[in-house]
Amino acid sequence: MPPPANAPLFMAERLDPAIHAALARSVASLSHASALMAGSDWALHLAASPGKCMDLAHLALRQGQEMAAYAQARMAAGPDREARHAVATPAQDRRFADPAWQQWPFNLMHQSFVLTEQWWAAATHGVWGVDKHHEDMVAFAARQFLDIFSPGNQLATNPVVLNRTLAQGGANLARGALHLLEDARRHAAGAPPAGAENFVVGRDVGITPGKVVLKNRVMELIQYTPTTPAVHPEPILIVPAWIMKYYILDLSPHNSLIKYLVDQGHTVFCISWINPGAEDRDLGMDDYLDQGFHAALNAVNTIVPQAKVHAAGYCLGGTLLAIAAAAMARDGDERLASMTLFAAQTDFTEPGELALFIDNSQISLLEAQMAQTGYLTGAQMAGAFQMLRSYDLLWSRLVNEYLLGERAPMNDLMAWNADTTRMPATMHSQYLRRLFLDDDLSEGRYPVGGKPVTLGDITLPTFMVGTVTDHVAPWRSVFKLQQLSSAETTFVLTSGGHNAGIVSPPGNPRRHFQMLTRPAGGNYLPPDAWLAAAPETPDSWWPAWLAWLKARSGAPVKPPRTGSGAYKPVGDAPGTYVLQK
Template identity: 45%
Template sequence: MKQTPEGPQPPFAIRDPEAFARNMARLAEEGGKALAAILGPREAGEAKRIFAAELAQAMKTLSHVAEKWVSDPQKAVEAQTALWRGYLELWTSTLQRMGGEAGEPAATPDKGDRRFADPAWEEHPAFNFLKEAYLLTTRWAENLVQSTEDIDEHTRHKALFYVKQIANALSPSNFVLTNPELLRETLESDGENLVRGMKLLAEDIKLGKGELKIRQTDPTGFEVGRNLAITPGKVVFENDLVQLIQYAPTTEQVFKLPFLMVPPWINKYYILDLTPEKSLFRWMVDQGHTVFTISWVNPDARLALKSFEDYMREGVLAAMDAVEQATGEHIVNVGGYCVGGTLLAVTLAWLAAKGQERAATATFLTTQVDFTHAGDLKVFVDEEQIRLVEEEMARQGYLEGSRMATAFNLLRSNDLIWPYVVNNYLRGRAPFPFDLLYWNADSTNMPAANHSFYLRSCYLENRLTTGRMVIGGETLELRKIRIPVYTLATREDHIAPAKSVFVGSKHFGGPIRFVVAGSGHIAGVVNPPEKRKYQYWTGPKPSGDFDKWMAKAKEHPGSWWPDWQAWIRRYNKTMVPARHPGDGKLKPIEDAPGRYVKMKC
């Protein structure tokens, strides 16, 4: 107990009732501002009903599961009995703890679950009871979905995803009165944290024009071109879809074959050129590569009809032609990241079908070409949901970047949503500046025609690896891509699962080096050698089962970057004097990072 002038103070007690009352009045005032920020755009007809369709899908899916259990009373009673048995064990354990005995826990958090790190979750009987009751209930609900009979696997996958989202939202760690750390902080500050949090909430709702736009970092701490994306270079080519950046050399000699990167258009390219210490492009330049990268435009309604084929022709192929003009090299090394890699694979397969050679090697970073095991993103992809997205895109010509950003955040809501809700709006603390999360929030739109083709042809119908994708009059076959391929998967990837990347890599027709990096879709890729973080695994050409491949793979400490450099050197023996932007037929248009990457949604 804390000592006060009046004597010892019990834990979780109001310290100063008058100060607490004043802050509750201020909280109500700030809450009114938050409400006004919500209602204002709606009264003016400016608010958008975002995620209404997604909520309807969740209710429809969960209702379907509930109907299956209601239709079988015996199984429903058995399931309910199992839950009550768990509660009884928990109550017995709690009584033992209250009596000073060491009761056996009825449920324990998963390893790495940071929500229940405060000692009070274990030591205080009430909070321990809340924690274990929550874990028992959510695991019971997940098991209920898993054991539901007579539903298709897609419905089961969706239901399990929605149950997890509800469980994550209802965690006792997300509420002041049920989180000992939050309750302690609230009482010690006389509620000042809640006042600050409500003010931040009102600001974020106003910024989202009536919808909550959760800030994950301090947006004032970064600026593209000032402290992000500052590797020296020039924009040497542009059209409606792309700007092409050529980086300035840092070595006297460079590899004869230049390197062209195709980043995803769903996000901005500078994830590969964050701060100088984290920039893959700067590191590649220092290793002697003449590096070019595509910087995609942030599209609006004027580009609604730009198709997947347009992105191939006006994006990748146009960039290859521009690289040839800049360097005189018809053959280049190419790389693609995420969906940029999918587009690159399509382009290489199209070139192979035409009998054209334009690439010496291909590097694919967390790239899916087979979508059989595409993970939780498939929750959002079925005929009904795609049709709803297409209807929305038809109204404005594109899908807003915030929609995809939220979908990606939901894949890891316990890391990318709820910790920021707690930190920002309950603790009242503004988030720290973090370059990666600044980039994550710097979303891009997707033109309607392109995105519809991608969702249908890749996620829904998986046409590329089944020989059914037709682009530019050519039926594509990945096995015709016979150049050396370096494929990187990341072990904890929620967007391009490692198993999915592994299965897809089997379809290429040439020599394959398959590597698995530690961490996830971003941190596993952006892992400079100097940081000495994570690890990577190497093994034989991918075949058979992914888990068996991983069991036999060799683990290496640190970054995969030097492994890639050693691999690509085998196919690049000739060195030439360094090339500077503007040396060839293309003259600089403007300094890197250019205008396109700075366009906001």
């Protein structure tokens, strides 16, 4: 006799999560089902598009003709250097910029590879009827697969490596082998990469003096010691992302944003999030909001009473700050003086290439794995970011360190990047589903205190920073807050990426930024129009933010005490949570 239709499915609840968790571990949490759906969508629609197929055949023929003409011109030019460089290559690519790539047969190899990449880019884009997410996944997979066969990534087909090997009698390969063995040993031991030992938190980085004035299950709050005889009355509360350790904003003294603010007469507080373990699996977004931001704000209000607070959030910390600010505006809470967002998204409809790893199938695998471990490891997040920038973060490093035998010296930002954090299972699932997948925040569905919040309620003066080459929070996505809020908004677009664009101390001749302010209630300016209208300024954006804060702050007063009332110092900065491994 069959069970009734409404009988509980005990086997599905008990067996399937374990099977999915095992599958996730075996495939690095990359959903094969999602990949198969994307590949099938593309292949079936391509097969039903004879016009596209004819265009691709014509493109292949034209590329073949270009290659033949290029080879003929190179042979006619002969070995003379000036003549050789007078022959233009059909496709330019920075990976093959070294003059050695102009030598035969390497010139033909790299040109063939680049043209092949271009053909596959054309083949994976613009196929009638293919879902955009599937199109992006197929194009990404094609790029990753082709990179494996790049002539620049192989010993036998890289002229730069071959020339180095001949000149040094193979010493570069010997050094590379030693580098490989050292990296393998450190990886097996769970040790940081070579050179990271020169950047110890509390000794070399994260050394701006201060005290931990609050410690709870989610975070420690650091109040930094003033270095000026007077400070602006409005303190600054910094909310970093929980996918990174806070000291990216307090690296070495010469490039510490926190030290810069303190030295310019500001009272600075910063949250240092816990590095969660399995016992923290149930921590959710509400915990990070209540025990994180609101607990920190209450402490700041007690230590610096009767003063509004300049709040600044970085990456997901900025997203959390925007949620908190919207809820405070809804509830009539006016304790904030301004809001600053560093590379922080509030609308996730165009989150960039990170969306390649976010759909229901991918998230379900992650959830099954996190249900067993209680958290998502930092290595998993780092692997996703590495794939997004495979040439810069993977292939170029492998070639330089293992084939050329050159190990770039470790710097503080690189050491910080290797100091990864974990994310609680509940919080990470909520973040992926509510923000990335469902875009609840920009759609006015995200609940705080049982009621939804809307970013349109925010009227605070807002300073926003986007970075030109950001793969985590693309600047056009960051820019979207101006569509959702009519508050006075100053938007800055700076050179650099998600991290290096923010850690941008004054005095760097390679840095520049554009900045434009939209008044409260002003008309929306689309991104391309903004680019054309915003003036460009050389150097760092930090002084511009400082001037913006000063214009919205009172005259300097005597610095507040470190800790007050229930918030007595419980330890020295950088605290203990940042040291958790």
